[in-house]
Amino acid sequence: MSEAPRPDQAADATSPKPPMRDSLVAAAFQLFLERGYEQTTVDEIVALAGVGRRSFFRYFPSKEDVVFPDHERCLAEMNDFLGDDSGQGGDGGADDPVARVCDAARVVLRMYAENPTFSVQRYRLTKKVPGLRTYELSVVWRYERALAEYLRGRFAGRRDGTLRADVIAAAVVAAHNNGLRSWLRSDGQSDASAEVDHALAHVQQVFGSDPDLVGPAQRPTGKSAKKTADDDVVVVISRRGAPMWRVVQEVETALGRDPE
Amino acid sequence: MSEAPRPDQAADATSPKPPMRDSLVAAAFQLFLERGYEQTTVDEIVALAGVGRRSFFRYFPSKEDVVFPDHERCLAEMNDFLGDDSGQGGDGGADDPVARVCDAARVVLRMYAENPTFSVQRYRLTKKVPGLRTYELSVVWRYERALAEYLRGRFAGRRDGTLRADVIAAAVVAAHNNGLRSWLRSDGQSDASAEVDHALAHVQQVFGSDPDLVGPAQRPTGKSAKKTADDDVVVVISRRGAPMWRVVQEVETALGRDPE
DNA sequence: GCCGGGCATGGCACTCAGTTCCCTGATCGG
């Protein structure tokens, strides 16, 4: 229930693709869909795929792993993405840690969107089988940890840095999953990117961009300066005791952003 | 891996307490600590406890459940707490949904704080055994769902209500766990309540109180009005393009709250 | 005091996931 062996890992994503692995996934899902997950034994899967039982566990460390055949690759992809702090000059907004982890979350969405029908089928499966739901939680947890670790690095030295990192990571994952599930419930008919973008925008609005973190001298002269002139000022007048979210809403309206 | 039978459920928390259940937990932890979780079989546990193997699975649906013997009760407690919307007049601040779910999270903390040594031992165990970590995730997930469902009810009809509910629930759980783990890492020497209060305050600050949700006529005339005079005003002047978190910080400083 | 029906427990056997060990056959370099 942890790491997959993945003997085909050496090359990139366009590696030779072992047919056995794919045929096992295909056979498994065929049986899962017509018979249910728990009602299907590994022996039945390998019988249908025409391979030996031992080979199944060579490719998938557990029966649950066959349901999430590409998460290991996706997790590696996300770590690569978060590890690349080098190419920050070109693409705008990548300097903001919150925006960065939101983009990292979109890596996961892309994996789901690559195979809509497969993703929808898997969604229906995990929704009704508690064991798969639990397994999915452990996968999602690893994504969340990756985001949190990245943010902890960016927030290093800051007061409550790890707390803020954990909270933002959790919020980003929750928003991503909210959008993703909304898309999955629509049987892949809605716009996945739009759903997730909307959800992530909500989180980014709450936690805001935080350019101070990349250095005290960093001013919003880059992309964010395009929307607002630098010398304009905003004045907010508020009653004491007013709810903070309403103050924020007012400020954002003044700043010309979309409140919701 | 779901519901425990708990034959002693009928009465309240001070029910007769079946000795067999406790002796199984004690025997299990003794072996887990000296031999490791995976190196201990259920047969060894029941042998040490002096009961039949079948009885183990009567009290604990799986081997993992014996590590979290009181989470089922705690989850029920949290649901009770969130279900009680009746007694909202007396205790101040309970009207704010965010504050309410923070208090609900404190119910979990209380359970951990009741048995510090047990909680610390379990923490060390779950930290090194992947299977237990996964199981704990499924438990935490149920807490999070309870909070999210409550918030969804409170945010019903509001735009992006379910999204906001999911995000806040995730943030509250992440903050709670951050404080809780900080306490557990200190071997129970630090102040658990202080740790978690601090973490939850961070979240409450981010999402703010939201009195509009209990009705448009509701104004902060209750407890929150005690801290601030109603007619005072706060003026914030900010550059356009300033990071939102800094604006919030300024407003909060002006309001006299603790910024972090 | 005796009887019968729940009810908690124990014991046994079974299924199935996951692992260990070893065999087989193909491919490839010398």
Added chain:
DNA sequence: CCGATCAGGGAACTGAGTGCCATGCCCGGC
């Protein structure tokens, strides 16, 4: 042509979790 390496197959084993039934205990009824 030979030997090394390695993907795959197969049998047997461990251990978690379940179903079934026997046993013994408590408790109210007669």
